[in-house]
Amino acid sequence: MQHVRGVIARAEGAPVSVETIVIPDPGPGEAVVKVQACGVCHTDLHYRQGGIGDEFPYLLGHEAAGIVESVGPGVTEVGPGDFVVLNWRAVCGRCRACLRGRPWYCFDTHNATQRMTLEDGTELSPALGIGAFADKTLVAAGQCTRVDPAAEPEVAGLLGCGVMAGLGAAVNTGGVGRGDSVAVIGCGGVGSAAVLGSRTAGATTIVAVDLDERKLAKARELGATHTVNAATTDPVAAVRDLTGGHGADVVIDAVGTPATYEQAFQARDLAGTVVLVGVPAPDARLSLPLADVFGRGGSLKSSWYGDCLPSRDFPMLIDLYLQGRLNLGAFVSETIPLDGVEDAFATMRDGDVLRSVVVL
Incomplete structure (x- = not known):
């Protein structure tokens, strides 16, 4: 004792x-x-x-x-x-x-x-x-x-906790890979980690969305190729414009509100993936047209702790950090x-x- x-x-x-x-x-x-x-x-x-x-x-x-x-x-x-x-x-x-x-x-x-x-x-x-x-x-x-x-x-x-949640949301849950386009909504610690994870996985277009220019600047430092201030710009339209009019292959909601989730849903490409990693309030409710859920295809996923396996992921990520790659x-x-x-x-x-x- x-x-x-x-x-x-x-x-x-x-x-x-x-x-x-x-x-x-x-x-x-x-x-x-x-x-x-x-x-x-x-x-x-x-x-x-x-x-x-x-x-x-x-x-x-x-x-x-x-x-x-x-x-x-x-x-x-x-x-x-x-x-x-x-x-x-x-x-x-x-x-x-x-x-x-x-x-x-x-x-x-x-x-x-x-x-x-x-x-x-x-x-x-x-x-x-x-x-x-x-x-x-x-x-x-x-x-x-x-x-x-x-x-x-x-x-x-x-x-x-937070860094693994964001990195894992991109790499483990979202399956971001080489050449993919990614949008991250919310660029606090978790969202910024999702940006970094997307860059590390080889995504070529990474759009960071937030209301705070300070967070957007940090997201660009961590690998975002484009930033969108949702206080002044429609994030769905912006993500579509930056991805050839199609939407992103993977959209990560690191906020967890009905509004941001709907933005994520609408900003993804056909057959794309939405990943919810922001923790919603207990009373939050979501309403989506079921025809769009069916017609747009793809996957709607939730990410628990970045779907990480600590014994597998922690040593690997520390090694990448020590190599100067993360x-x-x-x-x-x-x-x-x-x-x-x-x-x-x-x-x-x-x-x-x-x-x-x-x-x-």
Whole structure:
């Protein structure tokens, strides 16, 4: 049992605080990880605002990389000293998706069994089963993926959520390939990663759509060939104009509203693919002409965590980064201390960063 610092959201909408938390020794199938860096994601803000659940207090943070400190009985996939990226979908290997050779769809992902607590014994709910705005955290060993330790922790950790979601939406879910045309609606962290993934996969036309010129500038830096400000330009007409009047082969909705999804649907080519990776509000509803759904053909897909398999995708992407072929470092807008998370939430709301990253 260890006492360390952690960032706690005690109540809906209340400012977060740095408090002492208790980390139990790892049990069967568990690992304690010394966190080196953790990105500040919109999901953490949603937890703080009560937009995901009401199981307060929450231990926030989930886009993390660090060093395995200790493991529990039966753990063989990682060991003390391993440099790992944490993930929130540890696959079970036993559900119907895993047994059919599709572990990236695992229907029974899991987290650590034991709970971390405050000093008074109050159990904490770790964000996405990780809770990495802390000096150390307890996770299921399957949530740890070994990668090349030459990568900087502040870069590697971003694969744990938003960057992987966007890259995977393009490459894994959307199947973007050489010569394809792609449109990405919404160019925050996830959308920008989808732009980067599309470029890496060989797309020749990549149209970035957003309301914020700062985000469009970053998207161009990451590989967008064209940008469209949807505040002043009809994005559907613009995407069609930029693709010979046909529409894009793949359109990625990284916002997740009925309006943006309809834009994505209308901006794709015949037999094209729409990928929804932006998380919709629970009460969002969609209305599309069923004749158009049939007549336009193609695929309408949702992307869970970029349909990634961490053991396959994380090491590969880190290798591409270290080879200079994948500009993951562009997502790190600033590094901050552990007590800077509340300020980072304000910066995030202002749209000034792709990612603030806590470095421990």
